Amino acid sequence: MLRRVVQTFLQQIGIGDPGAALTPAQAFLSEVTFAINQLSTGPANELTVRLLLLDQLPATRATLAQFVDRAFTDPALADEQASLRQILATMTDADVAAVFDYLAGPLQVANPTSSNEFMYYSVECNESAPFQSFERTIETALELEIPALGLNTVASLGQIFAVCEIWPGGRAPSYANLPVSSEIPTLIFAGTYDMQTPLSWNKQAFVTLPNAGLVIVPMSGHGVLTYHPECITQISNDFMANPGYLPDDRCVAAYYPEWALPDAT
Structure with missing residues (x-):
């Protein structure tokens, strides 16, 4: 998902190869991370454990292929599974090694009991995202004097909008988007x-x-x-x-x- 957002924006601003924004190894890990973020606690923890266990398996393309086939059976992750298969098909042996090198390092896995991600998305998806649009985000970035400077914003907001499509946080009433007016000092x-x-x-x-x-x-x-x-x-x-x-x-x-x-x- 995130890779597709970045590629679409780079195509629109016309700089370089859209696929060059992220290396295949980075794109693979970004797609897995996005999938973890959009799942509820139980499935997210299960997918995280499967990711961590890859470090104990042979560092091969076949291992990554089995991970994609077995860990992304949830219908909600069909797009991510298809994207991961496409990315894996483009990966060189060096890209495969880069994924396992990352997994061999210290990974920080969010603790569901103390992570602020739940509060963050509950607020963003309730009070902010409903009154904005990803299309307008891209339009605004394209209006910049140097559109490439908006790449990081497009990528990060693209992930927020995608998460908010499934986040069970409801929608704030329309007056929540109005400027605050108060006599309080x-x-x-x-x-x-x-x-x-x-x-x-x-x-x-x-x-x-x-x-x-x-x-x-x-x-x-x-x-x-x-x-x-x-x-x-x-x-x-x-x-x-x-x-x-x-x-x-x-x-x-x-x-x-x-x-x-x-x-x-």
């Missing part, structure tokens, strides 16, 4: 380098919160407290003590870059 921190919740989103939120303060923090990504803990803590404490007043945020000025331009002469 609110303090908004915006990191100028935040790619997950960009500055433009914070500015949009600020418009419908009449008692809000917007603190733009330079040289900061997602989670401004991580980048400038002392300054952000001071501003937050001041706001909590007097939420009706905008706190002193002059400390962020120290984080603006100082440009040293060469002499034009």
